[in-house]
Amino acid sequence: MGKQGIYPGPSGGEGGYDVAVIGAGPAGLAVACAAREAGAQRVLVIERNTEPGGILPQCIHNGFGLRIFDSDLTGPEYAMRWIARAEALDVEILLDTMVLTMDGAGRLTATNGRQGLIDIEARAIVAGMGCRERPLGALAIPGARPAGVYTAGTAQRLVNMDGYMPGERTVILGSGDIGMIMARRMTLEGAQVVAMVEALPYIGGLRRNLVQCVRDFGIPLYLSTTIVEVRGRERVEAVVIADVDPDAHSGPGGRLPTKAGSERELACDTLLLSVGLIPENELSRMAGVALDPLTGGPLVDERLQTNVPGVFAAGNVLHVYDLVDDVTESALRAGRYAAEYTGPDEAPSSTVAVRAGENVRHVVPQRLHADMAEAHIQFRARTPIEAPTRAIVRIDDQVVATRRLRYARPSEMVTVPLGPEVRPRLADAREVSVHLLSVEEEDTKRG
Amino acid sequence: MAEHQEFICVTCPMGCAIQAVIEDGELKEIEGEACRRGIDWVRQELSDPRRMLTTTVQVEGGVLPLVPVRSRDALPKDEILPVAALLRHVVLQAPVKEGQIVVADVLSTGVDIIASRDLDANEERGLGHPDV
Numbered sequence A: 001m002g003k004q005g006i007y008p009g010p011s012g013g014e015g016g017y018d019v020a021v022i023g024a025g026p027a028g029l030a031v032a033c034a035a036r037e038a039g040a041q042r043v044l045v046i047e048r049n050t051e052p053g054g055i056l057p058q059c060i061h062n063g064f065g066l067r068i069f070d071s072d073l074t075g076p077e078y079a080m081r082w083i084a085r086a087e088a089l090d091v092e093i094l095l096d097t098m099v100l101t102m103d104g105a106g107r108l109t110a111t112n113g114r115q116g117l118i119d120i121e122a123r124a125i126v127a128g129m130g131c132r133e134r135p136l137g138a139l140a141i142p143g144a145r146p147a148g149v150y151t152a153g154t155a156q157r158l159v160n161m162d163g164y165m166p167g168e169r170t171v172i173l174g175s176g177d178i179g180m181i182m183a184r185r186m187t188l189e190g191a192q193v194v195a196m197v198e199a200l201p202y203i204g205g206l207r208r209n210l211v212q213c214v215r216d217f218g219i220p221l222y223l224s225t226t227i228v229e230v231r232g233r234e235r236v237e238a239v240v241i242a243d244v245d246p247d248a249h250s251g252p253g254g255r256l257p258t259k260a261g262s263e264r265e266l267a268c269d270t271l272l273l274s275v276g277l278i279p280e281n282e283l284s285r286m287a288g289v290a291l292d293p294l295t296g297g298p299l300v301d302e303r304l305q306t307n308v309p310g311v312f313a314a315g316n317v318l319h320v321y322d323l324v325d326d327v328t329e330s331a332l333r334a335g336r337y338a339a340e341y342t343g344p345d346e347a348p349s350s351t352v353a354v355r356a357g358e359n360v361r362h363v364v365p366q367r368l369h370a371d372m373a374e375a376h377i378q379f380r381a382r383t384p385i386e387a388p389t390r391a392i393v394r395i396d397d398q399v400v401a402t403r404r405l406r407y408a409r410p411s412e413m414v415t416v417p418l419g420p421e422v423r424p425r426l427a428d429a430r431e432v433s434v435h436l437l438s439v440e441e442e443d444t445k446r447g
Numbered sequence B: 001m002a003e004h005q006e007f008i009c010v011t012c013p014m015g016c017a018i019q020a021v022i023e024d025g026e027l028k029e030i031e032g033e034a035c036r037r038g039i040d041w042v043r044q045e046l047s048d049p050r051r052m053l054t055t056t057v058q059v060e061g062g063v064l065p066l067v068p069v070r071s072r073d074a075l076p077k078d079e080i081l082p083v084a085a086l087l088r089h090v091v092l093q094a095p096v097k098e099g100q101i102v103v104a105d106v107l108s109t110g111v112d113i114i115a116s117r118d119l120d121a122n123e124e125r126g127l128g129h130p131d132v
């Protein structure tokens, strides 16, 4: 976006880069800016798209930057501010270039149409590859695979950047933020959104999107409902929906169990899927980075460093964030730590594992150094608690931090900061654990 | 007659569920808002509900066929669909600058529609044309 020339290619030799970042999304841009500000001389960001900004140029809705910039920006506006900042800090951005390999010893290979294969060396590497969407194949929905089935993010790109409308009558499966935002987007472009269908008894995204994207336009929302069949030979003609049966076992191939006789058909020509995001970690695997099966992202310490020394992770590649402001804040920290990284002989200190405890789905970071200076423990609820809730961090049996929340919802990440005061406790601790307890429940337990 | 109504504040991502008691169109009691802006939100919803509009308009001669646009301030809720329909027929010439007015005082609402990114003209740079 904005004015950028074609950036000079990396000029190997001279000992390479201090920090190399894969991906110029909001995470990669913030990492690069922070690394420069922390004193790294040469910082390179490699981006496969022809412009920086990651997913943001297609997220034309507002809601970005409320905390970081104290203003309600659209995705492109938020991206432009960070691109300008990266340019002002002399970050090198290599566009239209795909990273092909990462080896775990500070080397990357990348390719573009101008330079062919490029070898890049850096003292620290930060993964900022973002995430991809779960496709229909992952859902075990029977029926043909006719044209007209898109992931919501693909449809968003088609509508907002390519000027192509995927269809006139749309059903949306899943109630994540992207799905809700696309429900409004299709409506504004004159299409009809027949229904939004969600398998869980609650919505997957933020409630503000439920109001301003779904209810405002009278779009029917079916909770505890799923799609059991896609009909149509060449093009989608209808989907069959049915009520989810919470008491039955799942069907063949992991299909959600549904109540017999509850099937009904919805005529449509398009099906959009908003059924989850998966961190993009092919390159991480290649470098020997250990992944957390719960987040789909790397296992990291409080500096967002993976098990491979000198390889860090930031943004949606680490765990899927709902707010870009949170992405930026954690990426700024990762950039600082990457700039401070001096090499593989940094004296390792012992670590303590962080475990997802009661009603917590997953937690990042997954381990803390006993001599840590600060940590931001980020986690999500397993099931919603629509009442005052306490977030609790324990070291072994000792509560070391709490945060009172008005409620806890899987769609909203919780952050609890820890400071150096917990260090003495960490020294010979067995584990750190995080929990979300409704205040009432907790009081009863205490007796 | 006092009437109970639930509002969800969309001012920030918290999305507070606010319980309000309304009598003759006036806000009498309010509960559930985490900050003062929630009260403003309910008052506004009662008197003159407004929403931001973000959409795209076509561009000729640009590196992309569309440019994203937004309402500078929130529009009356009932004007969202008519304004969106009107903007489907607007065509700009590249280059476009962020903040440039696309339609001034759209449908006499007093609100301008502005561009929300820069978009270069096609010859300026090969954005979207990797082989340039």
Ligand SMILES: Cc1cc2nc3c(=O)[nH]c(=O)nc-3n(C[C@H](O)[C@H](O)[C@H](O)COP(=O)(O)OP(=O)(O)OC[C@H]3O[C@@H](n4cnc5c(N)ncnc54)[C@H](O)[C@@H]3O)c2cc1C
Pocket (backbone or CB within 6 Å): A022, A023, A024, A025, A026, A027, A028, A046, A047, A048, A049, A053, A054, A055, A056, A059, A061, A062, A063, A064, A065, A097, A098, A099, A100, A128, A129, A130, A131, A153, A156, A177, A178, A181, A280, A283, A314, A315, A316, A317, A321, A322, A323, A324, A325, A327
């Ligand atoms: C549809 C949608 C709507 C959203 N709405 C909001 C909202 O209203 N408010 C809000 O605050 N947040 C919102 N978010 C969240 C926020 O935008 C994302 O969390 C954020 O963009 C993640 O940033 P990232 O840099 O980690 O990933 P991305 O933005 O995905 O960037 C990753 C970049 O890495 C590049 N890349 C990947 N692999 C390679 C490779 N091998 N070589 C080179 N480059 C590579 C990709 O091309 C991409 O540019 C939304 C997200 C989505 C998807």
Ligand code: SF4
Pocket (backbone or CB within 6 Å): B009, B010, B011, B012, B013, B014, B015, B016, B033, B034, B035, B036, B037, B038, B039, B041
């Ligand atoms: S009341 Fe305040 S905290 Fe709650 S959603 Fe509105 S602005 Fe956000």
